[in-house]
Amino acid sequence: MRPYELWIGLRYTRAKRNNHFISFITGTAILGMVIGVAALIAVMAVMNGFDHTLRSRILAVTSDVIVQGNGVPVLNWQTATRRLSRLPDVTGVAPYVQAQALISHDGLVSGAMIEGIDPALEGKVDKLAKNMKVGRLQSLQSQPWSIVLGTALARQLGVTVGDKVTLISPQGGVTPLGVSPSLRQFTVVGLFSVGIYAYDSGMAYINLRDAQRLYGLGQGVTGLRMQIKNPFDAPAFAAHLQQQLGPAFYIQDWTQTHENFFKALSMEKLVMFVILSLIIAVAAFNIVATLVMVVTDKETDIAILRTLGVTPRSIMLIFMVQGAVIGLFGTLLGVLFGVLLALNIPTLVPALEQLLHTQFISPQVYSISQLPSKLELWDVVHVALAALIMSWIATLYPSWRASRVAPAEALRYE
Numbered sequence: 001m002r003p004y005e006l007w008i009g010l011r012y013t014r015a016k017r018n019n020h021f022i023s024f025i026t027g028t029a030i031l032g033m034v035i036g037v038a039a040l041i042a043v044m045a046v047m048n049g050f051d052h053t054l055r056s057r058i059l060a061v062t063s064d065v066i067v068q069g070n071g072v073p074v075l076n077w078q079t080a081t082r083r084l085s086r087l088p089d090v091t092g093v094a095p096y097v098q099a100q101a102l103i104s105h106d107g108l109v110s111g112a113m114i115e116g117i118d119p120a121l122e123g124k125v126d127k128l129a130k131n132m133k134v135g136r137l138q139s140l141q142s143q144p145w146s147i148v149l150g151t152a153l154a155r156q157l158g159v160t161v162g163d164k165v166t167l168i169s170p171q172g173g174v175t176p177l178g179v180s181p182s183l184r185q186f187t188v189v190g191l192f193s194v195g196i197y198a199y200d201s202g203m204a205y206i207n208l209r210d211a212q213r214l215y216g217l218g219q220g221v222t223g224l225r226m227q228i229k230n231p232f233d234a235p236a237f238a239a240h241l242q243q244q245l246g247p248a249f250y251i252q253d254w255t256q257t258h259e260n261f262f263k264a265l266s267m268e269k270l271v272m273f274v275i276l277s278l279i280i281a282v283a284a285f286n287i288v289a290t291l292v293m294v295v296t297d298k299e300t301d302i303a304i305l306r307t308l309g310v311t312p313r314s315i316m317l318i319f320m321v322q323g324a325v326i327g328l329f330g331t332l333l334g335v336l337f338g339v340l341l342a343l344n345i346p347t348l349v350p351a352l353e354q355l356l357h358t359q360f361i362s363p364q365v366y367s368i369s370q371l372p373s374k375l376e377l378w379d380v381v382h383v384a385l386a387a388l389i390m391s392w393i394a395t396l397y398p399s400w401r402a403s404r405v406a407p408a409e410a411l412r413y414e
Helices: 003-014 020-061 077-085 151-157 208-214 231-245 259-297 299-307 312-343 345-356 377-394 396-403 407-411
Strands: 065-069 090-105 108-117 132-135 146-150 164-175 178-192 203-207 223-228 249-253
Touching: 020 259, 020 312, 020 345, 020 377, 065 231, 077 090, 077 223, 090 151, 090 208, 108 151, 108 208, 146 151, 146 164, 151 178, 203 208, 223 231, 231 249, 259 299, 259 312, 259 377, 259 396, 299 312, 312 345, 312 377, 312 396, 377 396
Parallel strands: 108 203, 146 178
Antiparallel strands: 065 223, 065 249, 090 108, 090 164, 090 223, 132 178, 146 203, 164 178
């Protein structure tokens, strides 16, 4: 591109037009580009916020790697704990017992996943103790037949610390009438909340020894939970450990235990990107309309330039410059507003909820109660590049049409 092509293209962009409709279409194209880019950046930030928040909250109650017996309890778990603790990158190992049960109180019944834990070791593999809202996790060790409930589960049952609940386990005794469930009364010694409704309403913790007696495991446990230095290395670590331990053990990392959830989240992010990109595509069509009208309006100028020796290629570049400037200006403004919006979503959404007296994010549906936002540089770059590429493609046809204007035909009636 030679300097005069760039100069004329910029001059056409800045020039005042008698046709106000062309100016309106140009402004609409820029506004559409701004809205599309800003909306896409804000939505990507929200999706990243969901992903980051849910990952951190899930890791607060789950461990990086889980080692289970292949269909049978792990019996000699003390020796296995010592061996696994000596592996490189391992920061903690703790046994657990996991089973389902019903919890009842004053006629109210709710299902829950029961986990038997050792409070002295649990802090090495998760952050449950830091999420205690009432009471202490260590109370499970000092008080027999005690239980810690999620805040939502306690609210469903209408209990608080100090109340008694009945735990109904399907693993019961055998009678002439069949297997009868076992019932055991527990004292609520604490309430926890990790901010994910599925966990707060469906999890309960008891002492490891109580769980072994309740479910008839003897000295066995369901498995061992492990924490490593970098949670994102868990898939490779679990695969290597599976090769070492062999088929007698079943090993999962945290990405496998919640695989469907994170795949769905990634798919939602991709779908939202594609859908909101259509806003940018509509703005690009406005650029096409703008340039077609400009080419029609400037046919005389094009003919004069052609008679002065300007090549069709140069004419095409002139109008491509004009369309690219519209796209660039709209993209830059969209990036600016999108970044500002993404950075202020945690403040703007609560204010809007208070103004409208409504709640946009229901914790029962979305597992969190506040709209998170996490702006990432690569998302901004990808959105900006997509907008610039669409706006550049939109300039091709009008510019080509301008290069095909015949000077004699354009100047016939001048």
